[in-house]
Amino acid sequence: MTKGVKLLIGAVIVIFAAAVVFAIIGSKPSDSTWVDIVQNNKVIYHLDLSEEKDRTFKIDYPDGGWNEVQIKDGHISIINADCPDHTCIKTGELRSESIPIVCLPHKLVIRFSDEGAGE
Amino acid sequence: MIKKMFALSTVLSGILLISGCSQKKEASDINMTSQTRDVFAMDTFMNMKAYGQNADIALSEAEKRILQLEEELSVTNETSDIWKIDHSDGKSVEVSDDTAIIINKAIEMGDKTGGALDITLSPVLKEWGFTTGDHKVPDEQTLKRLLENVDYSKVNIDGDTVSLPEDVEIDLGALAKGYTGDEIMKSMADNGISSAIVSLGGNVQALGTKPDGSNWKVAVRDPFAPDTDMCIIEIADKAVITSGNYERYFTADDGSVYWHILDPADGYPADNGLVSVTVIGDCGLDCDALSTALFVAGYDGARKLLKSDPSFDLILVSDDHRIYYTEGIADCFTNISSMEAEVISLD
Numbered sequence: 128m129t130k131g132v133k134l135l136i137g138a139v140i141v142i143f144a145a146a147v148v149f150a151i152i153g154s155k156p157s158d159s160t161w162v163d164i165v166q167n168n169k170v171i172y173h174l175d176l177s178e179e180k181d182r183t184f185k186i187d188y189p190d191g192g193w194n195e196v197q198i199k200d201g202h203i204s205i206i207n208a209d210c211p212d213h214t215c216i217k218t219g220e221l222r223s224e225s226i227p228i229v230c231l232p233h234k235l236v237i238r239f240s241d242e243g244a245g246e
Numbered sequence: 247m248i249k250k251m252f253a254l255s256t257v258l259s260g261i262l263l264i265s266g267c268s269q270k271k272e273a274s275d276i277n278m279t280s281q282t283r284d285v286f287a288m289d290t291f292m293n294m295k296a297y298g299q300n301a302d303i304a305l306s307e308a309e310k311r312i313l314q315l316e317e318e319l320s321v322t323n324e325t326s327d328i329w330k331i332d333h334s335d336g337k338s339v340e341v342s343d344d345t346a347i348i349i350n351k352a353i354e355m356g357d358k359t360g361g362a363l364d365i366t367l368s369p370v371l372k373e374w375g376f377t378t379g380d381h382k383v384p385d386e387q388t389l390k391r392l393l394e395n396v397d398y399s400k401v402n403i404d405g406d407t408v409s410l411p412e413d414v415e416i417d418l419g420a421l422a423k424g425y426t427g428d429e430i431m432k433s434m435a436d437n438g439i440s441s442a443i444v445s446l447g448g449n450v451q452a453l454g455t456k457p458d459g460s461n462w463k464v465a466v467r468d469p470f471a472p473d474t475d476m477c478i479i480e481i482a483d484k485a486v487i488t489s490g491n492y493e494r495y496f497t498a499d500d501g502s503v504y505w506h507i508l509d510p511a512d513g514y515p516a517d518n519g520l521v522s523v524t525v526i527g528d529c530g531l532d533c534d535a536l537s538t539a540l541f542v543a544g545y546d547g548a549r550k551l552l553k554s555d556p557s558f559d560l561i562l563v564s565d566d567h568r569i570y571y572t573e574g575i576a577d578c579f580t581n582i583s584s585m586e587a588e589v590i591s592l593d
């Protein structure tokens with residue numbers, strides 16, 4: 128094997144490895160830490176959970192009613208509300224991009240935001 | 247040897263370039279404007295996303311169509327077609343084309359599944375409190391009496407004219423969202439949209455592919471942990487519709503759990519071995535009707551139907567924590583749960 132062939136093989140391996148790494152990094156969806164809290168199609172909070180301090184806050188629904196949102200250790204959930212079915216509380220922490228936290232009576236939605244969602 | 251190596255390196259560099267190009271294309275497509283819209287209708291959270299310059303108008307038109315369908319199909323709205331039919335005292339009622347299409351489909355699917363789908367279960371669902379939220383376990387006698395009027399073949403439809411015997415009531419809840427998905431897709435296409443995805447209370451329907459030409463990734467919920475996803479499937483131009491026992495249920499005083507999909511045979515929650523049925527196909531209405539019917543029919547019923555009509559795909563979850571899916575989606579199905587998944591054998 129000449130030096131030229133060895134170099135060529137080396138170059139091919141490097142290029143191929145780079146292509147593989149590039150393909151893997153390029154296609155892997157990154158986990159978003161950005162969430163939107165949306166009330167009747169209006170984004171009222173746009174938060175980066177990785178930056179937010181632990182806290183709870185109340186969101187009032189203009190037509191009456193409220194939901195209490197908790198941010199804890201980079202996770203968001205609704206922990207209390209005056210709606211009848213409490214579906215929003217039962218959903219627990221927001222985990223999936225396809226399963227938002229929803230309070231139907233108060234038209235409130237908490238979901239991962241497009242920014243940084245990777246999809 | 248050197249020539250071969252050179253050829254190989256050229257090919258591999260080509261692959262690199264191609265993947266580089268596709269990355270670039272994707273980046274420019276991400277800039278294609280998309281708009282989303284939440285709609286709170288049909289007792290469900292609906293979310294629509296459309297791409298393209300006309301997205302905002304298309305979403306508004308789709309929203310109008312949803313609200314129109316809600317008015318026609320609601321069980322509780324006194325001006326709806328369904329209210330008129332259910333309070334017709336045996337007289338004929340004129341209904342919208344939408345209502346007529348859905349009723350005809352319901353009868354067709356009832357026939358196709360040996361009565362596993364029955365739109366005349368409405369009084370039984372009411373007795374269980376699934377339509378009112380006032381849940382209770384009916385006593386045997388009441389159930390028996392109510393079941394006497396459960397028979398979809400008593401629904402007469404001729405064009406847009408519907409008649410029912412007195413004491414028979416219908417509810418199109420098992421089909422309405424599927425039909426709504428189809429109509430949203432039509433409305434979007436009419437408004438020049440070629441790339442859109444909607445979720446109607448967890449039922450997903452897609453128009454075309456994503457703007458970059460890749461398939462949409464749709465997650466299906468884990469029926470044993472409904473706040474997490476069980477599997478991902480990749481689709482384009484399809485509906486993905488799930489009926490699960492986790493969607494609406496209540497726990498009785500004795501600790502038993504009762505869910506909203508009832509078996510027309512005995513009026514009790516259908517308990518034939520499946521806890522979740524996902525139907526994937528071109529038509530949302532068909533998929534919605536089938537997901538309910540096959541939940542009732544169970545694994546064997548689903549297999550039987552697949553043999554006679556292989557035009558759709560299924561993901562079934564059994565009560566012993568196993569996933570079964572059809573061969574047709576094997577290439578675009580990714581199991582992300584701890585359950586074992588296997589292809590449904592039709593042999």
